[in-house]
Amino acid sequence: MEDELIGIKNAALTFILEAIDPKELEETKLQFLGKSGKLTLAIKEISSVPKEKRKEIGMLANEVKQTIEQTIKDQEQVLSKQKKSNLIEKIDVTNPGIKPALGHLHLITQAIDEITQIFEHLGFNRVRYSEVDWDYYAFTALNFPKDHPARDEWETFFIKSQENPKNGKMVLIPHTSSGQIREMERVKPPIRMLNIAKCYRRQSDVSHTPMFHQFEGLVIDKNISITHLKGTLEYFVKSYFGEKRKSRIRPYHFQFTEPSFEVDVSCGVCLGIGCKLCKAGWLEMGGAGMVHPSVLKAGGIDSKEYTGFAFGWGVERVLMMKEDMEIDDLRLLYSNDLRFLEQF
Ligand code: PHE
Numbered sequence: 001m002e003d004e005l006i007g008i009k010n011a012a013l014t015f016i017l018e019a020i021d022p023k024e025l026e027e028t029k030l031q032f033l034g035k036s037g038k039l040t041l042a043i044k045e046i047s048s049v050p051k052e053k054r055k056e057i058g059m060l061a062n063e064v065k066q067t068i069e070q071t072i073k074d075q076e077q078v079l080s081k082q083k084k085s086n087l088i089e090k091i092d093v094t095n096p097g098i099k100p101a102l103g104h105l106h107l108i109t110q111a112i113d114e115i116t117q118i119f120e121h122l123g124f125n126r127v128r129y130s131e132v133d134w135d136y137y138a139f140t141a142l143n144f145p146k147d148h149p150a151r152d153e154w155e156t157f158f159i160k161s162q163e164n165p166k167n168g169k170m171v172l173i174p175h176t177s178s179g180q181i182r183e184m185e186r187v188k189p190p191i192r193m194l195n196i197a198k199c200y201r202r203q204s205d206v207s208h209t210p211m212f213h214q215f216e217g218l219v220i221d222k223n224i225s226i227t228h229l230k231g232t233l234e235y236f237v238k239s240y241f242g243e244k245r246k247s248r249i250r251p252y253h254f255q256f257t258e259p260s261f262e263v264d265v266s267c268g269v270c271l272g273i274g275c276k277l278c279k280a281g282w283l284e285m286g287g288a289g290m291v292h293p294s295v296l297k298a299g300g301i302d303s304k305e306y307t308g309f310a311f312g313w314g315v316e317r318v319l320m321m322k323e324d325m326e327i328d329d330l331r332l333l334y335s336n337d338l339r340f341l342e343q344f
Contacts, residue, residue, distance in 0.1 A: 001042075001049055001057050008038050009064040016071045022079055029072055039065060107333060107344055108213060111319045112196055115215050118239045122232065124194040124217065129179035131198050132159065134167030137178040141298040142256035155202040172200035176216035176312055177256060180291070183218055184299025189306050190221040196315065206329045213315035220291065220301060220308030226259075229288060229309040237265050241322060244271055249288065257289020257310060265321060283321050286313035 012032045019025040032039050043061050046054060105113075116126050135158075139151055159170040179195035195216040204210055219228065230249065237247040245268060249261035263285045267278035274281045288311035293303035320327050327333070332340050 001045070001053075002060060004042055005039075005057070005060050005064050008032065008042060009067060012039070012068045013071055016068070016075050019075060019079070022076065025072060025075055025079065032068055033065070039068065104344075106341070107319060108315060111315050112213065112215075114240065115236075115315065115318070116194065116196065118236055119194045119215075119217065121239075122192070122235060124192045126194045126196070127179065127183065128197050129173075129176070129182045129195055131173055131200070132170060133173050133178045133182075134164060135169045135171055136164075136167040137181050138171050138173055138175070140168065141181040141295065142177055143292050143294040143298075144255050148255070157200050157202065173197065174201050175199055176214040177310070179216055180218050180256070180295065180310060181299050184220070184296075184301055189301060189308075191218055191308070193218040204331070206331070207320075209316070209331055209334060211334070212330075214286070214312050215315055216310065216312045218291070218308065218310045220296070220306050222306060224290075224307045224309060226290065226309070229261075229290070229311070232309075233263060233288070233311070240318060241265060241268060244268075246272060248282065252287065252289075254287055254289055256292050256295050257287075258292045260287065260289035262286070263288050263311065263313070268322065285318060285321070286311065288312070 012028065015028040015031070016025065019028055031037055034040065039061070043065075046057055046061060049057050104110075120126065135151075138156070139148070140146070144151065156174045157172040159172065161170040163169055176195045176197050176199060179193065179197065183191060183193045183195070193216070195218070196213060197216075198211055199214050200211055201208075202210065217232065219232070230247075233247045233249070237245050246266040248264050248266075250264065252260045252262040254260040264282040265285050266272040267275060267281050267283055269275050269277050270281060272281035277283075288309065291308040291310050296303040296306065296308070316330055316333060320330065
């Protein structure tokens with residue numbers, strides 16, 4: 001009886017493991033476990049086994065039954081997995097694929113690249129000075145007397161730090177002009193610097209964000225005059241905004257330039273006629289001027305031998321001044337809303 005049970009088990013396992021589809025497996029199941037299946041019949045015979053051996057044989061029969069049932073279950077799983085992988089093979093690989101969504105550089109990054117290229121054509125050297133600097137570089141060396149109210153005017157963020165006897169407090173730079181002195185300390189004239197960096201001021205409305213970008217130009221050489229500044233401005237305006245746009249300079253005041261100017265570009269919508277978007281045909285781009293002798297001195301440059309001009313214009317501002325931009329709230333640029341960014 002024992003041998004018969006072991007034989008039934010082995011036979012069943014070979015059938016089960018060789019079954020190639022669920023139908024064959026079901027037939028095997030009936031053949032061994034069905035009403036008149038081989039194992040079922042064998043179990044019925046246990047009653048005729050001598051009493052002393054009956055318990056032992058009963059346990060063996062149970063074990064055989066469990067093994068057969070478990071193997072059937074396992075094989076069912078194997079067959080259903082094979083069915084799935086057969087399906088995968090049936091996928092038509094010549095069908096067009098699913099394209100992953102492609103992003104693009106942020107608008108400001110694109111503008112910075114474009115501005116950099118324009119000035120590189122004129123021989124400017126792109127640098128990026130620190131966004132955290134000493135008061136000395138942001139103000140004192142730029143000819144701001146100690147405790148000049150401009151430190152408030154610029155609405156500067158001061159950083160909690162130990163004051164340095166020469167350099168003062170630390171600030172988040174309120175303008176890229178701090179790079180002027182850094183560049184003069186780094187290289188000797190001739191200097192053609194383009195410093196593009198993040199700047200910080202306490203401000204937030206439709207046309208101002210607490211963090212924004214400026215691009216600062218500094219040119220120092222022998223015989224540099226206002227005409228060089230005007231030529232550079234005109235070249236930038238025509239290259240960045242297009243041939244139709246014009247530029248102009250107006251007298252203004254900055255501590256670190258003399259004479260100083262504000263720089264305007266003709267409005268891209270009305271082309272200088274005057275409309276609702278501009279001030280009598282003009283849009284303001286930022287400041288400029290001839291480098292003040294005291295600034296040259298602070299940078300270790302002899303103002304009798306060298307002169308220079310500087311300008312500081314806003315990246316966000318020039319971007320918004322492109323006629324096809326129509327960005328009516330500057331804060332949108334930094335809201336990271338894809339519905340806005342994907343339009344460009
Ligand atoms: N730093 C000035 C500002 O932020 C702009 C400027 C730069 C003016 C260079 C003159 C020369 O407004």
